[in-house]
Amino acid sequence: MLQIKGLEVKLEEEDKQILKGVDLEVPAGAVHAIMGPNGSGKSTLSYVLSGRDGYEVTGGSATLEGVDLLDMEPEERAAAGLFLAFQYPVEIPGVGNMTFLRTALNAQRKARGQEEISAADFLKLIREKAKDLQIDAEMLKRPVNVGFSGGEKKRNEILQMAVLEPKMCVLDETDSGLDVDAMKLVSDGVNALRDAGRGFLVITHYQRLLNHIQPDVVHIMSDGRIVKSGGPELALEVEENGYADILNEVA
Amino acid sequence: MARADLIARRQEAAATRAETMTLPEGAAWATEAREAARARLLKMGLPTRRDEYWKWTNPESLIAAEAPTAAVFDADEAPIFDEIDRLRIVFTDGVFDAEASDPLEMAGIEIARLSDAARADIHWARDLYGTLEARGHASVERPFAAFNTAYATDGVVIRVTGTAARPVNLVYRHASDGSDVILHHLVKVEEGAELTLLETGPAAARFSGGLEVEVADGATFRHVRTQGRDHERREVTGVFARLGTESTFQSFTLTANGKLTRNEVVIELTGDDAVAHVAGAALGDGKDFHHDDTVFITHDAVNCESRQVFKKVLRNGATGIFQGKILVKQGAQKTDGYQISQSLLLDDDAQFLAKPELEIYADDVACSHGSTSGAIDEDALFYLRSRGVPHREATNLLTLAFVAEALEEIDDEALAEALRDRLAGWLERHSS
Ligand SMILES: Nc1ncnc2c1ncn2[C@@H]1O[C@H](COP(=O)(O)OP(=O)(O)OP(=O)(O)O)[C@@H](O)[C@H]1O
Ligand SMILES: [Mg+2]
Numbered sequence: 001m002l003q004i005k006g007l008e009v010k011l012e013e014e015d016k017q018i019l020k021g022v023d024l025e026v027p028a029g030a031v032h033a034i035m036g037p038n039g040s041g042k043s044t045l046s047y048v049l050s051g052r053d054g055y056e057v058t059g060g061s062a063t064l065e066g067v068d069l070l071d072m073e074p075e076e077r078a079a080a081g082l083f084l085a086f087q088y089p090v091e092i093p094g095v096g097n098m099t100f101l102r103t104a105l106n107a108q109r110k111a112r113g114q115e116e117i118s119a120a121d122f123l124k125l126i127r128e129k130a131k132d133l134q135i136d137a138e139m140l141k142r143p144v145n146v147g148f149s150g151g152e153k154k155r156n157e158i159l160q161m162a163v164l165e166p167k168m169c170v171l172d173e174t175d176s177g178l179d180v181d182a183m184k185l186v187s188d189g190v191n192a193l194r195d196a197g198r199g200f201l202v203i204t205h206y207q208r209l210l211n212h213i214q215p216d217v218v219h220i221m222s223d224g225r226i227v228k229s230g231g232p233e234l235a236l237e238v239e240e241n242g243y244a245d246i247l248n249e250v251a
Numbered sequence: 252m253a254r255a256d257l258i259a260r261r262q263e264a265a266a267t268r269a270e271t272m273t274l275p276e277g278a279a280w281a282t283e284a285r286e287a288a289r290a291r292l293l294k295m296g297l298p299t300r301r302d303e304y305w306k307w308t309n310p311e312s313l314i315a316a317e318a319p320t321a322a323v324f325d326a327d328e329a330p331i332f333d334e335i336d337r338l339r340i341v342f343t344d345g346v347f348d349a350e351a352s353d354p355l356e357m358a359g360i361e362i363a364r365l366s367d368a369a370r371a372d373i374h375w376a377r378d379l380y381g382t383l384e385a386r387g388h389a390s391v392e393r394p395f396a397a398f399n400t401a402y403a404t405d406g407v408v409i410r411v412t413g414t415a416a417r418p419v420n421l422v423y424r425h426a427s428d429g430s431d432v433i434l435h436h437l438v439k440v441e442e443g444a445e446l447t448l449l450e451t452g453p454a455a456a457r458f459s460g461g462l463e464v465e466v467a468d469g470a471t472f473r474h475v476r477t478q479g480r481d482h483e484r485r486e487v488t489g490v491f492a493r494l495g496t497e498s499t500f501q502s503f504t505l506t507a508n509g510k511l512t513r514n515e516v517v518i519e520l521t522g523d524d525a526v527a528h529v530a531g532a533a534l535g536d537g538k539d540f541h542h543d544d545t546v547f548i549t550h551d552a553v554n555c556e557s558r559q560v561f562k563k564v565l566r567n568g569a570t571g572i573f574q575g576k577i578l579v580k581q582g583a584q585k586t587d588g589y590q591i592s593q594s595l596l597l598d599d600d601a602q603f604l605a606k607p608e609l610e611i612y613a614d615d616v617a618c619s620h621g622s623t624s625g626a627i628d629e630d631a632l633f634y635l636r637s638r639g640v641p642h643r644e645a646t647n648l649l650t651l652a653f654v655a656e657a658l659e660e661i662d663d664e665a666l667a668e669a670l671r672d673r674l675a676g677w678l679e680r681h682s683s
Contacts, residue, residue, distance in 0.1 A: 050637045051636070051637070052633050052637075053629070053633070073636070073641075073642065074633060074636035074637050075636045075637075075639050075640060075641045075642065075645075077637075078636070078637060078638055078639035079639050083637075084637055086634070086637075089634070090630045090631050090633075090634040091631075092628075092631045092634065092635070092649070092652065093652060094649075094651070094652025094653060094655040094656065095648055095649070095651075095652045099648075100635070100638070100648075101638075103640055103644065103648065104635070104638035104639045104640050105639075107638075107639045107640045107641060107644065108638075108639035111639065111641075143652075144634075160638060164638065164639070
């Protein structure tokens, strides 16, 4: 599904190398997790995959189902099936949550040559998905993320994911700021989307999330590289001992 | 240049211009009012760029004896408010078009053409004509308004005694590319009465518009106008309103295109507990677009509220001006005054100039003002694009969101929706 080879990225404005050769492959149907110390480049990887400005790819490649991602505009990547749940979801005053979601869904459908969804069908769809995530009608009416609590913003990211039904989901610290119940809701939302045709890359600092969303593979990122990969037990090791041992071992 | 010389030059310009004009004929009272306005004009003189409130807008093309021509396109006339049940009064190149208009009849309201009213003796019109305009010069001189009062050839006079069941829509049509039009309207909303006045369409190659509105105690006046989509017109308008106790005044203007548009709104809150909201959105694309909102609100009563909310979307070298003032007179305690002017600059060439002013002589008031100028929020843009919304559509969505705050000033959702559609259409045609 997602294939990243030797990806090297520097900041556009500064001479600062952030990703120093990332290799990673997430097959369809699999859930991979990335853990790693603050500032190791996890969010940068997610931004570069989704096409944010400000980064320069100096080497390597990233493809989604064999198609070069790095060559596409952000909206084309979305239409191709890539979705990023932001670490810090953006507030957009003046744009209603519903309008936003319908515009996004229809834009993707149009880009894929599908028919636009009718207003009535959309309403039905969103009501159903919102109910699962316990997002009430009032929140749907509000401007995108404006006045949402940290946890509400994260739930809203998952709602968008559920409505857009992407092929490859990248979740950047979707668990941070969630209380225990919200964590359960969000995990259920993610698990409901797990299927053989879909891949997940879950960035997190906490093993706790991985109890709910069980990963097939856990990667450790440090200083712009994947330094170690293993099974779910790797997350437990991080939880217990921190990164020091792992980093020493690979150094 | 010495001040005396400047004034002499301005007066000379006014005298020269006045010589090319004739006062329309009418009853003695009308002639008297027009002569008085002409005298005001001659005394003030016509503005130059040395004037404090004209330094950002060049008045020359508004002063010139010959109106610069403005090409007429079919698209300028795009209908708006068609789904809204309203009484239409049509002016083609400034001439009342009875055939195209609806009968001037509605329960609770009297409507007449200005040219007819000025020949008769309608006492309320006599008392109002030029009165609010004349008061409007108290702090800042507004020579074009005096010019308008003196030379307006037509318009409507409306007196409202009940609740007007549907809006009155002044529909302007621009037919000749050299039309030079001066219209003046009077509205008197009597105690407890209500009226919504709509003004739509491109009026002329050069248009001078005057509107005097007396809002009596407990009365409500709502005003929504869309200045045509014609690209080459020049337009200077003056809205003068006086508000009685517990009255409400709301005015919203949507402007798209136009070489030069100067909209002045001058409001006096003279009765306690009155509310005045003035708002506008202007959309400009290209170096040839210049739009100027100049607003002056005077609080002269207790516990009144005023709001000014102005948004401008500018691209490709377009220029937007906002000059807004809140004057709180001595004794106007508990005044709540708010003013915001913002521009969204869609590229580096566009410019927005703002002069927000507060002048307060009462101690127990809450007044605030702000002005900002900015580009599209890159984070929001990326967020939208990351969800699949194409760059152009995302930019338009954020632009509409920017203007939304001004549109919220319109109470009537159907009217607001029609304006939103027009905005969206404009963005659709003017985005890259
Ligand atoms: N636009 C930017 N300007 C300057 N520095 C940046 C920028 N983007 C990323 N960096 C730097 O790149 C490094 C990696 O940042 P990134 O946000 O990818 O880390 P992370 O692994 O997601 O960290 P965290 O766990 O704290 O979220 C950090 O040192 C960060 O300061
Ligand atoms: Mg991060």
